[in-house]
Amino acid sequence: MKIQEVIVVEGIHDQDAIKQAVEADTLVTHGTHISKEMLDFIEHIHKLRGVIIFTDPDTPGDQIRKKIMQRIGGCKHATLSNKQSRNKGKVGIEHASSADIREALLKVVSFNHQTESISWHEFLDLGLMGLADSKIRREKVCRAFALPYANAKTLYQYLNMCGLTKYEIGGEL
Numbered sequence: 001m002k003i004q005e006v007i008v009v010e011g012i013h014d015q016d017a018i019k020q021a022v023e024a025d026t027l028v029t030h031g032t033h034i035s036k037e038m039l040d041f042i043e044h045i046h047k048l049r050g051v052i053i054f055t056d057p058d059t060p061g062d063q064i065r066k067k068i069m070q071r072i073g074g075c076k077h078a079t080l081s082n083k084q085s086r087n088k089g090k091v092g093i094e095h096a097s098s099a100d101i102r103e104a105l106l107k108v109v110s111f112n113h114q115t116e117s118i119s120w121h122e123f124l125d126l127g128l129m130g131l132a133d134s135k136i137r138r139e140k141v142c143r144a145f146a147l148p149y150a151n152a153k154t155l156y157q158y159l160n161m162c163g164l165t166k167y168e169i170g171g172e173l
Contacts, residue, residue, distance in 0.1 A: 001102055005050035005076060008042060008068065010061060013094035018054070021098035022105060025049075032063045043072045052108055054078040056092045057085055057149060065148065076108040079148040107146035109162060122166040123156050126173060137173060144172035 003024035009015050015026045027042060045051060053068055053075050055061030068075060080096050084104075087095035096104075124130060127137050129152035142149045147158050159169065 001105070003052070003105060005052045006045045007052045007054050007078070007105075008064075009093060010055050010064060011092070011094070014054075014056070014092060017094045017096060017098075017101060021101035029055075029064050032060045032067075034064065034067050039068070039071050042068060046072050046075060050076065052076045052078050052105070054093060054104070057082050058091050062148065062150075074110065076110050077148065078104040078108045079142075079146060080104050081143065081149070104146070109146050115163070116160055117163045118156070118159050118166050118169065120156065123152075123159070126166060126170055128152060128155060141169055141172055145169075 001022045003022050005024075007018055007024050007026045008029060009018060009026055010029055010031065012028055012030075015028050018024060018026055027038075027045070029038065042051060051068075051072065053065050054077075055064045057080055065077070080093060080100060082091055084100045085091050085093055085096045093101065128134055128141065131137070134152065138152065138155050139149060141147070141155065141159075145159075145162065145164065147155070147162070150158055
């Protein structure tokens with residue numbers, strides 16, 4: 001499987017796992033501190049070939065994803081669940097199987113939508129916040145639409161960025 005876009009990952013071991021799973025060019029951020037020069041380069045590469053952000057499903061991975069999203073709109077996103085990327089208590093792309101990495105890259109999503117496709121009231125009606133099982137519901141929605149796991153506020157933003165409606169989301173619950 002050959003990937004046209006450049007895949008942005010967190011570390012060298014993540015890069016190694018990607019290269020074992022697919023044929024792709026990668027950029028390594030080397031952690032959460034991303035220099036202005038690296039962001040400039042990612043933006044340039046995005047204009048030339050496109051970028052897929054593929055960070056670990058943890059807080060540092062989310063921080064990297066958000067920094068790049070704030071600077072560069074229109075990137076694609078690949079994600080793995082904690083279960084897919086966990087090994088001996090550690091979480092990271094480097095611990096995922098090649099099959100899971102390929103599947104995540106086949107299910108990339110783009111956050112380009114700028115309109116409200118689901119209202120806050122509809123979001124609450126789906127039980128994605130405020131109920132005892134809201135976290136489980138959010139996890140299910142994230143898996144169904146290949147979104148990075150998120151708290152309620154961030155998931156609400158992701159759903160709107162993807163243009164998903166209450167009915168599409170409700171069909172997965």
